[in-house]
Amino acid sequence: MPERSKLLLQRYAILSVFAGLFIIFSLTVTSFATTENLSNIIVQSSLLAVLALGLNLVIMAGEIDISFSGSVPLLASIFVMMIQENWPFLFALAFVLFIGATIGLFNALLVTSLKLNSFVSTVGVMFLLSGFWYAYTGGTSIWIGETFNRELIYGYIGPLPIIGLILIVIFLLLYVITEHTRFGMAMRAVRTDQEAARAAGINVEKTKILAFIGAGLVFGLSSVLSVARLSGAMATAGADIMLPTMTIAFVGQTVLGMGRPNTLGIILGALLLGMINNTFVLMNLPFWSVPMAYGIILMISIALANIGQTDIKQIRL
């Protein structure tokens, strides 16, 4: 294959998969391309999108954080308990964000000061947190009841879903931070070559700690969103979000052929998966076809974006 078309494929593979599916769905499924359904897709994919944005922050700094799969259920149940005991909403939100940031700081310290591998240590933290969650709730789902107004997050302003606006605000914030600030550049440098970054005068430890704390804040926020979405803290929330969130983070890396984690890609990846989920239900396809479609699309888009780079990628643990 000529060099030029390889580059084109790499660059636009996922975008064209996205656009292609969108066109096919709009032509074949009658209720797909309506404003209502499109805003539904945004609503449905926003929770995973926010989670993946948080994960992406850590991935941008060259580490990974699996602990969200334990921290989101824990923080969600803390939030529910606080609301049930009539704490004000903003205070509960701030408290959950604070706990999230603390967990992030703990993860960061394990990675930076003990030089542990982040994948391994955050899996340990995930186990710990889901253990705390069990001890705290007894392993059951808690419903939030009437005290909390879900419309605050999942309502609509005119035709616009509020959660979509929240997603856009978080996205813009993180986009500016990761692409247009000194800190964002520092994260990329640390990910590309830690020693070179250190030699260039970047404080590697500080960058990583900030990235982990930022991710912890986002995870705290998404736990509140999940409470609003599910009207409570679900027992299965942790295991259900781990693999889809990682999928979005991986798909996001290849958008626009950047070959590096980027904030825009996360949104596209989340919308892609949300669109498949939504449309397969609309088309009345059997439920086993949704995970199959996830797998096939993840595989195809990554393989397309990967054309021409046949070096084996190894995982260092």
Added chain:
Amino acid sequence: MKTTTVEKKITCPQIRFRSWMGGMFVFVAIFIFLSIKAPGFFTTINLVRNLLMPAGIVAVIACGMTVVMAGGGIDLSVGATAGLSALVAAVTAARLDLEILPMLVLAIMVGCFIGSINGLFVAYLGVSPFVVTLSSVFLIRGLEFLISLTNVRGTYLMLPMELTDAGSSPYFQLGLFLVVVFSVFIFLDRSCFGRYIRSVGENLEVSHFSGIRYRFYTWLTYAVCGILTAIGGFMLTSYEGVVRVGSGESYLIDSFVLPILGQAVFRRISVEGTVFGALLIYMVLNGLFIFGTPPVFVNLIKGSLLLLVIILSGIQKLRET
């Protein structure tokens, strides 16, 4: 003429402290403590049925992960592969009235097929193993739903009597476990395959320049992992006595944690380390259950054990450098 006496240096045989000794010491200490303090811990039925049999199943699945990790990869699809291969074997067996051995062979073939596909994408197309194996998780989950929807009436597919009998017999489970662990040990540490796999895992470039077919050996790790995972899934299904969708999926994180525990103790990814990790975790859990700790604390215990061990080994590593 002077007679030169060769002075023999008298040295007492030094016991060099090796990293695994610490781990072994902890293991033995916990074992002795539990034998004395926990009533019913040191009985054959507890040790075999509650400790060795479940630990054996996890250890076999984790051995597959060990091979992949020794070759510098990771396989997130081990749990799903275990479930699917057992499901396919059981469904076919129910249709065709197969014996145990053909069922096992069938499961191994399914596992080997999935592993080979994973390996193909990782080794020959250069896709990141995270992505490849993650997408196989989704594909396998869909297939599992499809197969069980079309073949299973009611909630569970009951297995043939002789299989559940074999599954609950310690001779079958432990025999399979020992055979697998021993052959994987030979494969990884006493054969040229294992040598090459470790070399590829250590340094891909150097292995390439040394003329090792690095793509083949990377592929091989995934295929072997598929086979081992299928055996583990078969053991799990026969132990549980039913086939259900997603039966192996909870083993994903465990199978990843055990080689890491072993690495922290034995200083490298190794079969003995993985088996050690499985025995240690299941012994601690078993002891705590005897003391009446509710099973909801499983995750807390696993997490703190994992963190403790890796933090200790991290501190030791920091001290050495």
